[in-house]
Amino acid sequence: MIVDLRIYTCQPNRMAEFVKLYEDAAWPLQKKYLGRCLGWYTTVEGPLNRVVHIWAYDSQADREARRTAMAKDPAWGDYLRKAAELGVLTDMQNRILAPTAFFKAYQDEQKQA
Template sequence: MAHGLVDVRIYTTLPNRLPEFVRLYEELAWPLQLKYLENCLGWYTTVEGELNTVVHIWGYADQADRERRRNAMAADPAWGTYLKEAAARGLLIRMENRMVRPTGFFSAFQAQKA
């Protein structure tokens, strides 16, 4: 699938709570996101720089594809369960996401590799 739109999500946890967040995410959110969003391009924790940070990256064909997939996930009661549990634990202090598109030269580079 070509990724015309990429969602870069950056979450920062409270100090020493990153492992707990990762466990909770892996148990409750990861299966749902794979089911509905499907196109995970990466899921990382920081080693250097701003600590206690998770970066996960999702690819979509376009904004309509993103909205359709995220709306379907949001309608699943299991997603609500995850959100409630994450909020109850108070693990996150900041969440941000950036919507980015590949440049023409990078798209050409990817096409050559395929």
């Protein structure tokens, strides 16, 4: 398993606009194509105006196949266009993370409990 950690920074006082657009236009598509969302959050403390979402995939190949399928959907292109027109994002980051061996063992223990 790998995890895709995505961090988006919005202009001050405009995060709600981005969250609303995402909820209406992107969330249904990402649930359909990407599958396992581990979390979707906004910051409360620390660096503000940040949206963080985390997705799990079986492998990098699984991630690429799912994201490629989503990119082919015309509705995804519509969302990207609307997000660009909204103009609230100032920075976008993503990180691909892999679990450590001891965490994988912990997950296996939890499944057996």
